Amino acid sequence: MILPVAVARGVAAGEVDRVYRRWARSRVAVGSTLRTAAGVVEVVAVDEVDPDRITDDDARAAGEPSADRVRRAFRGTRSDPVFRIGLRFAGADPRESLRDATGDLDDVVAALDRMDRRSRRGPWTRPTLRLVAELPGVRAAELAERAGRDTPAFKRDVRALKELGLTESLEVGYRLSPRGAALLAGP
Numbered sequence: 599m600i601l602p603v604a605v606a607r608g609v610a611a612g613e614v615d616r617v618y619r620r621w622a623r624s625r626v627a628v629g630s631t632l633r634t635a636a637g638v639v640e641v642v643a644v645d646e647v648d649p650d651r652i653t654d655d656d657a658r659a660a661g662e663p664s665a666d667r668v669r670r671a672f673r674g675t676r677s678d679p680v681f682r683i684g685l686r687f688a689g690a691d692p693r694e695s696l697r698d699a700t701g702d703l704d705d706v707v708a709a710l711d712r713m714d715r716r717s718r719r720g721p722w723t724r725p726t727l728r729l730v731a732e733l734p735g736v737r738a739a740e741l742a743e744r745a746g747r748d749t750p751a752f753k754r755d756v757r758a759l760k761e762l763g764l765t766e767s768l769e770v771g772y773r774l775s776p777r778g779a780a781l782l783a784g785p
Contacts, residue, residue, distance in 0.1 A: 759778070
């Protein structure tokens with residue numbers, strides 16, 4: 599499940615404690631966590647609800663102005679159940695502390711080398727980092743095109759680099775973290 603940035607920020611600020619989704623079956627489990635633009639969000643409840651019983655107060659707790667707005671946003675078929683997913687802020691994204699860790703990068707270099715060796719298309723980690731460094735804030739689709747990749751595959755690659763603390767997501771596009779910049783500038 600992906601949370602919009604405004605909702606994730608609302609959870610972090612204590613203003614949002616739930617979202618509503620229409621799915622054929624629940625796609626999240628109690629205790630699972632989501633890494634969002636605002637930090638880590640934990641799923642604390644998953645309950646099937648009658649969408650007609652969602653109130654305006656429920657909607658505001660989901661970061662929406664009205665129950666009608668919540669219902670209009672549902673995807674899926676009308677016969678699919680609606681779930682209320684309870685959320686709570688669980689803390690900062692652990693990757694954030696990695697972003698500023700610019701000291702010994704030998705383990706990161708080794709991880710990138712392994713990723714490149716396992717790739718069917720050859721080395722991609724450093725070229726992707728250089729592209730992000732060259733074009734911060736550029737849409738993923740444009741970066742993917744420049745890299746000769748399809749957008750979903752390119753985004754997966756950037757997420758793998760983000761796991762190592764090398765890139766950061768922006769509202770649009772990406773940028774190198776201090777760690778990513780240090781790695782590119784390294785020996």
